[in-house]
Amino acid sequence: MKARSIESPLFFVRRSTTSPGLLFLASLPIAVIAVFVAVMIWVSFQRGMLGTSGAVYTLENYLALFGDPFLYRVLWNTAVFTATTTVVALAIGLPIAWLAERTSIPGKTAIYAIMTLGLLIPGIYTAMGWTFIAHPRIGFLNRWLMDLFGLQDAPLNIATPVGMGFVQGLSLAAVVFILTAQMFRAMNPSLEEAAKVHGLSFLRTIHRVTLPLALPGILAAVIYVVTIGIATFDIPAIVGLGNRVYMLSTYIYLKVHPQGSGLPEYGITGAVGACMIVVAALLTLLYGQVLRSGHRFEVVTGKGYRPALIELGGWAAAGWCFIGLYAFVSKVLPLLLIVYAALTPYFAPPSIEMMRHLSLVHFTNMEWGLVLRGARNTALLVAVVPLLVLLFAFAISWLVVRSRNRARYAIEFAAFLPQALPEVILAIGALLLALFVLGETVPLYGSVWLIAIVYVAARIAFATRALNGSLLQIHREMEEAAFVSGLSTLRTARRVLLPLLRPTLLSVWIWTALLVYRELTVAVFLGVHDNITFPAVIWSYWYAGGMNKASAVTLLMTVLLAPLIAAFWWLGRKTPTATQ
Amino acid sequence: MISVRGLAKEFPAGGGRVAAIKNLNLEVAEGEFFVIVGASGSGKTTLLRAVAGLEVPDRGTISIGGRVVSSDAPPAWIPSQQRKLGMVFQSYAVWPHLTVYQNVALPLTDGTHRVRRGEVEKRVREALRLVQLDQVAERSATLLSGGQQQRVALARAIAVNPGILLMDEPLSNLDARLREEVRGKIRELAKQLGSTVLYVTHDQVEAMAMADRIALMQAGELLQVGTPAELYHRPATTGVAEFFGTMNWLEGTVTAPGVAETAIGPVRFEAEAGIGTEVLIGFRPECVALLAAAAPEKPNVFSAALKASVFLGDQSLLTLALADRVISAKCRGADVDGGPLRVWIDPADVMVFSAERRLAGGAADSLFGARAAV
Ligand SMILES: Nc1ncnc2c1ncn2[C@@H]1O[C@H](COP(=O)(O)OP(=O)(O)OP(=O)(O)O)[C@@H](O)[C@H]1O
Ligand SMILES: [Mg+2]
16 A cells, blocks of 8 residues: 555656657657658559659569669679678677687787777778779789789789678778677676586587587577668669679669669669668568567576687687787778878879879868868767757657656667668668659758758667667666656756766767768768769779779778777767667 | 685786785585685685686695696696586576576586486576476576576576585675565575585575585685674674674673673673783674672672663664763663663673784684683
8 A cells, every 4th residue: 555655646747757758759750760661662553754743653663673684783783791890890800709708818908999990990991991002903912912822814803792791891890800709708607617517528519519509699690781781872882883883772872863864763662772771671580589589588697697708728819819909900901001192192002112202292282172071960960960869869769767657668669670671771761752742832852851861861870779778777766766856857857867967978979970081872872963972082082993082082981980989988988889 | 625825816807916816725614605705805715716717726725526627836727618517607607508508408418517418408407407497498588587697696506516515695686575585595595406516605604504614705715614603692803793793892801710891880701811921802783681680699680770662573673871981782572661771791602802812903803712602
């Protein structure tokens, strides 16, 4: 009876706090995404004057798409690319995660630093750098190998699905590292000790206990990487487009920006997008399933828990060589080559001779009008998008974790939708929406705000997940104590919740800002003239063949990025961020 | 059965090193239920893990069943797998990807001490029956309650017929009521199987309820080894005395054989102590008996005033003033009125410790072999 009298007023308070405003904030981004998807599916069934009463409803787009022999080549390329990506990312990320979490290797902070930096450095840097290294025509490694062995043809070719998969894999190894390191950390070492004590040999322990327990985690990482791989745009675009090797994402790009005199085929684009949604949704379902089966394995660990580290002895040096090689090949070398390309008038393999031609010509002749426009747009996006993401994500998280509102299940599910949808799809959805629904009435096409909307939608899932995690850790009674002491909901949020959440909010903010800063896919699909972003400037130079110019802009962009990375670093020391 | 000689183990800790075990000696007899009890961080888990072969000692020799399994000089090491042990981990370490049956069967099918195919089924069923889990054998191990998981871990440990069972606080994740029930069952099972058990806990009640012999551990050393009654009634130091229950302390000086002069008057005791020594007199609250007002005069009877009384159901906890000293006493019943009381302390129950040692900083040693009234 006593419990009831305390419980009921609080229950009432909690009920009444789910204000319509909050509900609106939470559902707005979800509604926007739903509209993107709906428009895309709608357009995919149209021919003729799309989006008008003159449109004809038909299956012809799908028929044309699947009747196109080129599509099958693209699908094959994408499959090979994705498979290579997965193998490379796993082969690098998994051993490093194991080293960092389960062995006595020294310098673990440094390993984490290197791998986090790996997440921060955009894939396009690695892609540009590796073009300079292993392109059949200009790649310096090819030249060296040809000179050394007297070869007629270039032995390496980065502009193949396997080559691009390798580059993408280098870039995603960091993601695999973060995902599987979490898994290794969550694994209770006494499970392996129990096997040992009860007579299982080292190999049998690995076979019968460690691997079965690690499998869900590894599988989840694989699905995650595959999901990114089949739809990723930037690396296939940087390496493949100029060399006419196409993946699904670049295939779509061609449909929207056809070369020569062709007209954009928006209907077919919609059809590809609709098919990709199905695949992405299936993969996400699978991912959730696998993760859940993994969580089933996480038993509560008592205070007997103490990670037993595997003594590496002399092998620690070998481990560090592996990590060092990875850092060099995936980050240091590409960045060095970009710097080199930015400072040379044309690209030739690095040599003493070329060092004499170092110049700042690309900086003095830089088209500042274009570059500054890109910088201004990107600055605007970095200023606005993270704040909006935080606002919406907080509303969603609070509803999902704290409220008793019945809509929260639907909202929770919907908030994870964008996780499943690759940026390419969101970009097409936004493009079709702007072109065929909003049209002249709301002139969003070609505006930086369209890009901002897509960015916000795309980043909500990650932010919500991070906030959910920390909100769950803050005991509900913290807020209830404030309610009981007479604080209003808003004041409770401001005085209790926000201070407690601040580390997470900050890290989500920085992380979002970084991703917005370097984002290429959406920017390229939606960029026209006025709304070109910084990375899109690099891309347009690169696509037009101005590799050295592109490198110069990249260098500029990296230098400007440094303070942001420094901030990330400083915050990262306090709060480990989630992945993306 | 288990013999530990001169064991030492240090861990690196924040630049320096912390000694988890310092020069420890221990003998556990065959079939004995031996409990190691001590405060958190005293090194109990480290000791158990060293016996299990999960931790490599820095110094010392460990033998199991007469066979040296770990030694620094001459160097010897037998890995965990070959020590033929059963172990129950504090977190149970029940393999979550296997069913209850598979958990118990895995050591039998894949371990060093493999048994024939036909034998496996029989052994697993038998072990599960002993812990009363035969009904849920096919269930996934993660779907079990805490108490059931604990029993799976126990069944897995006994299925290999190890002879030696190691248990690290196996009951600490259970709720209080279940704990009391299970501790009786574990002891019963161990006795039924004739196993030698090395059992770690930080709970002195659990230790006394289960053990044939107890070792009290503190800061990497054993303070005292003995039966529960010995440790309770004849503690070697004031520290041991206080670990196993509340004590009343009085400083005093021995004035005659078996008599010490204290703040509440002369206290008689049965232990021997040299005349003129400074001593610390100790007795437990339950050794304080309430006398009827008309009871005849005898030694160690004091008049007392009741300051407070807490009714606990089966007994009452009294706070009494004897002269200017406050002591606590336990007695049956609740009908103590506020009037003047007379209490008697049996000289056989009085413990005597040397006071100098205590003043010198360490725990006072029982110089005089205080006799217990068992
Ligand atoms: N792997 C390790 N690394 C560093 N220090 C350790 C390690 N294992 C134990 N220690 C230290 O050794 C000491 C003894 O630890 P141990 O776990 O044996 O204590 P315990 O008696 O089992 O405590 P509890 O009752 O809390 O389980 C502690 O100070 C602990 O911090
Ligand atoms: Mg312990």
